[in-house]
Amino acid sequence: MRKSIKKAFPYLLLAFGVIVCSAILEGYLSIYMMKIVDSTIGGNKDLFKDQAKTLLIIAALLLPTSILSSYTLGLYKKKALVAIKGDYIKEVFDKNINEFQRDNNAKYLSAITNDMNTIEINYINGILEAGRNIIRFILAVAIIAFISPWALAIGLGISILSTLLAVFLGKPLQKHHNQRSELFEGYTSYIKEVLGAFHIIKSNDLSNKVYKDFYGKSKDIQEKGYLIDKIYTYFSAAENFLISTSFLGITAIVIYMSLIGKVTFGGVVLIVNNLEKLIFPIMEFVEWIPKIFSVKTIFIKLEDTLLNQGDYKETLELENFNNSIKIKDLSFSYEDNNVLNNISLELKKGEKYLIIGPSGGGKSTLLKLLRKYFNPNKGAIYIDDNNLMDITKESYFKNISNVEQQVFLFEDTLRNNITLYKEYTEEEINDVIDKSGLKEFVEGLPKGLDTMIYDNGKNISGGERSRVAIARGLLSKSNIIFLDEAFASLDTKVAKEIEETLLDLEDITVINVSHIIFEDTKEKYDGIFKIINSRVTII
Numbered sequence: 001m002r003k004s005i006k007k008a009f010p011y012l013l014l015a016f017g018v019i020v021c022s023a024i025l026e027g028y029l030s031i032y033m034m035k036i037v038d039s040t041i042g043g044n045k046d047l048f049k050d051q052a053k054t055l056l057i058i059a060a061l062l063l064p065t066s067i068l069s070s071y072t073l074g075l076y077k078k079k080a081l082v083a084i085k086g087d088y089i090k091e092v093f094d095k096n097i098n099e100f101q102r103d104n105n106a107k108y109l110s111a112i113t114n115d116m117n118t119i120e121i122n123y124i125n126g127i128l129e130a131g132r133n134i135i136r137f138i139l140a141v142a143i144i145a146f147i148s149p150w151a152l153a154i155g156l157g158i159s160i161l162s163t164l165l166a167v168f169l170g171k172p173l174q175k176h177h178n179q180r181s182e183l184f185e186g187y188t189s190y191i192k193e194v195l196g197a198f199h200i201i202k203s204n205d206l207s208n209k210v211y212k213d214f215y216g217k218s219k220d221i222q223e224k225g226y227l228i229d230k231i232y233t234y235f236s237a238a239e240n241f242l243i244s245t246s247f248l249g250i251t252a253i254v255i256y257m258s259l260i261g262k263v264t265f266g267g268v269v270l271i272v273n274n275l276e277k278l279i280f281p282i283m284e285f286v287e288w289i290p291k292i293f294s295v296k297t298i299f300i301k302l303e304d305t306l307l308n309q310g311d312y313k314e315t316l317e318l319e320n321f322n323n324s325i326k327i328k329d330l331s332f333s334y335e336d337n338n339v340l341n342n343i344s345l346e347l348k349k350g351e352k353y354l355i356i357g358p359s360g361g362g363k364s365t366l367l368k369l370l371r372k373y374f375n376p377n378k379g380a381i382y383i384d385d386n387n388l389m390d391i392t393k394e395s396y397f398k399n400i401s402n403v404e405q406q407v408f409l410f411e412d413t414l415r416n417n418i419t420l421y422k423e424y425t426e427e428e429i430n431d432v433i434d435k436s437g438l439k440e441f442v443e444g445l446p447k448g449l450d451t452m453i454y455d456n457g458k459n460i461s462g463g464e465r466s467r468v469a470i471a472r473g474l475l476s477k478s479n480i481i482f483l484d485e486a487f488a489s490l491d492t493k494v495a496k497e498i499e500e501t502l503l504d505l506e507d508i509t510v511i512n513v514s515h516i517i518f519e520d521t522k523e524k525y526d527g528i529f530k531i532i533n534s535r536v537t538i539i
């Protein structure tokens with residue numbers, strides 16, 4: 001993830017370049033001011049008269065450079081955040097389907113909101129502020145060294161002490177930031193769950209329980225934040241004490257040096273003025289250092305969420321599906337739960353299959369294996385004699401489509417929901433609308449295909465949703481359609497009509513996992529398999 005932020009590095013260089021220019025102007029102005037003060041006190045006013053105009057121009061130039069530095073710092077921040085958020089989402093969608101499904105997706109939600117927020121506040125702002133302070137510090141070092149190396153040595157001593165303090169305090173902060181990030185993850189997951197279950201909570205009078213649970217989780221997060229703030233407070237107090245006593249000490253030393261004639265009056269003014277620039281940047285710098293380091297654990301956590309465990313190299317591109325799917329001696333278990341045992345089946349292109357069996361028997365697992373969500377533990381699935389394990393996911397997914405009980409619909413037009421944002425001719429679209437049984441529905445809509453679908457399809461029926469999923473599959477020229485309990489929430493008449501639509505599709509292989517068997521359509525299947533006790537029987 002840090003690599004993503006590095007993409008914005010040129011903008012960081014630009015911002016720091018502008019700050020360096022501004023610092024040089026400031027330094028030049030300070031030294032000239034000192035020379036003028038000393039020469040004026042010494043009775044020579046000519047230098048002031050000669051240089052007044054130049055100094056005014058330099059002072060005026062500080063205004064645009066400071067505006068430009070704010071602008072370039074903002075630009076870097078924007079580019080870095082867009083890069084890291086964009087790359088994170090892209091990599092989430094590179095995850096294997098099974099690995100993504102295994103996790104609670106609140107983990108990703110929390111990463112893209114809470115963790116990105118912490119990265120922005122502590123890491124990106126930290127880099128900007130630390131860099132800016134280093135530049136200010138170097139300027140002060142140069143100016144003070146020019147006047148008195150002694151004053152510089154003392155100032156640097158304080159800086160080293162402050163840095164050691166920051167490194168020492170950074171460790172516990174890292175741990176607490178990580179724990180807070182985990183609490184945020186649970187909190188996001190909980191909010192997602194209770195908002196999703198709103199009607200169950202209301203209708204079962206669970207609001208009080210939700211309130212209590214929410215209060216507990218929210219309190220834990222606030223307490224952790226409070227603890228982090230407390231550590232920062234102790235840290236700042238120790239640092240303030242160190243700095244203010246040192247500040248007084250150095251001022252006294254410089255005044256003494258002036259009394260014994262080692263520093264001019266202008267030099268005293270300049271050193272006292274630049275001591276602030278020597279000490280405060282370091283003070284701010286050391287405050288940012290633990291914040292920057294504390295984000296390290298968040299980067300590691302984000303990268304962990306993106307890791308794909310399965311690293312099997314897929315080498316075959318499936319252009320088309322022409323003959324058959326062969327399942328040979330396939331076994332699969334979830335850890336030690338053996339779900340499928342030595343299954344062998346052959347499914348032919350264009351034929352229609354129904355898979356039935358008791359709940360928990362392994363029907364959905366077989367379907368997931370056929371959909372390539374994961375690979376078998378033993379045996380194999382062959383698509384036209386190619387081991388499915390070797391076929392790339394991208395090329396395989398182009399050949400299959402899925403009709404689920406819950407068909408996902410985007411908040412967009414019916415057309416875009418069917419085409420899934422790909423280009424097709426009107427003729428192709430009308431053809432699949434006809435074949436999927438959506439024609440009457442579309443014709444009845446005042447805006448036809450341009451009708452908007454709202455809130456994941458609240459304005460269309462369950463049967464229409466299933467038909468949209470079938471239309472998607474037909475339009476993308478899927479060779480195989482998998483159904484997973486697609487009829488479970490439909491009334492019998494609608495379910496039967498959709499099943500008949502599917503059974504009438506020519507050249508398309510349909511594999512339907514269902515509890516529901518209609519006696520009158522049963523005969524239309526080319527094969528019915530029952531999964532029971534980890535084995536398959538042909539009916």
Ligand SMILES: Nc1ncnc2c1ncn2[C@@H]1O[C@H](COP(=O)(O)OP(=O)(O)OP(=O)(O)O)[C@@H](O)[C@H]1O
Binds near residue numbers: 363
């Ligand atoms: N991701 C998983 N991790 C661990 N065990 C799982 C997982 N998914 C399913 N199982 C277990 O595997 C077995 C088979 O589940 P599967 O969902 O394949 O059955 P099913 O026949 O489709 O059931 P149903 O008809 O109720 O949907 C069950 O014992 C189930 O608890």
